[in-house]
Amino acid sequence: MIVILMGPPGAGKGTQAQKLAAHYGLRHLSTGDLLRAAVVEGSELGIKAKEYMSSGQLVPDEVITGVVLDYIHHHRYQGLLLDGFPRTVFQAEGLSKAVSADNVKAISIDLKDEEVVKRLSARRVCRICSWIYSDSLPGSTGTCECGGELYQRDDDKPETIKHRLEVYHAQTKPVIDFFKKFSSVVEVDGLGKPDEVFARIQATLD
Ligand code: AMP
Numbered sequence: 001m002i003v004i005l006m007g008p009p010g011a012g013k014g015t016q017a018q019k020l021a022a023h024y025g026l027r028h029l030s031t032g033d034l035l036r037a038a039v040v041e042g043s044e045l046g047i048k049a050k051e052y053m054s055s056g057q058l059v060p061d062e063v064i065t066g067v068v069l070d071y072i073h074h075h076r077y078q079g080l081l082l083d084g085f086p087r088t089v090f091q092a093e094g095l096s097k098a099v100s101a102d103n104v105k106a107i108s109i110d111l112k113d114e115e116v117v118k119r120l121s122a123r124r125v126c127r128i129c130s131w132i133y134s135d136s137l138p139g140s141t142g143t144c145e146c147g148g149e150l151y152q153r154d155d156d157k158p159e160t161i162k163h164r165l166e167v168y169h170a171q172t173k174p175v176i177d178f179f180k181k182f183s184s185v186v187e188v189d190g191l192g193k194p195d196e197v198f199a200r201i202q203a204t205l206d
Contacts, residue, residue: 001026001079002072002099003205004086006176007109008168009161010120011190012197014132016109017083019198024205026081029071031064033130036153056160058167061090069098088171092178106179107201111190113165120161124150 003026005013014030021028035053038046045067049059068085072095086092111119124133128148144150155164179185186204190197 002104003079003081004104004106004179005081005083005109006106006172006179006185007190008111008113008116008172009155009164010116010123011109011111012119012194013083013109014130015194016198016201017081018131019194020201020205021081023198023202024079024081026079027075028081028083029068029085030130031068031082031084031087034067035059035064036130054154054160056155056163056167058087058171061088061094065091065094069094072098086175089174089178092175092182096178096182101183104179104183105205106176106183106185107204108176108185108187109190109197109201110187115191116165117158117161120156120164121158123156124152127151 003020003024005017005020007013014032017028017030020026035045035049039050039053040046045063048063052059064085064087068082068091072080086095119134122134125131126133126144126146126148127150129144129146131144131146131148133144133150142150154160176185176187188197188200188204
């Protein structure tokens with residue numbers, strides 16, 4: 001089983017992915033986390049990805065697709081949760097050739113652009129465990145529960161958020177239509193507290 005989480009940046013994919021992975025025992029692959037780790041390591045992947053990421057653009061399809069398809073192949077006997085992939089129709093086509101439609105459950109978290117801007121500007125992330133904090137949560141100005149420093153992602157700065165939304169509408173939204181034809185997509189309202197959104201997602205999976 002492969003669960004795919006889609007939705008605009010800031011819709012809560014990362015937060016919901018953490019909850020879903022823990023609740024259903026799924027292996028969580030966040031391509032954003034994978035790429036950020038590669039940038040910190042300074043690996044070949046990180047060097048290729050860095051400039052695209054900090055300017056809010058997508059990393060080229062041929063750079064990320066092979067990495068994810070290898071990962072899926074390697075973990076093919078486990079339940080997987082994909083967070084942040086596929087982001088383009090090219091990536092979705094690559095995935096659709098590697099897996100059976102019956103094994104795919106695609107979930108799209110919907111959120112309006114105004115709410116995306118509000119949320120991303122407030123978001124802080126732990127440098128060590130990648131836990132995501134919104135400004136309204138305790139601890140968001142200090143340190144993560146794991147002791148890691150909280151920071152604002154470069155691409156959560158106002159000038160980059162607008163561009164990421166444009167990229168989402170132009171390149172990632174068509175992926176939802178792709179999955180409507182390939183398998184099916186459940187659309188879930190992303191407004192509200194994380195637990196409320198999680199309950200909506202759970203209702204579609206149980
Ligand atoms: P995220 O943490 O999912 O918001 O991803 C952060 C950044 O990583 C994106 O803005 C892209 O630059 C890059 N990225 C993550 N996943 C992908 C993907 N599937 N295809 C291309 N770029 C990606």
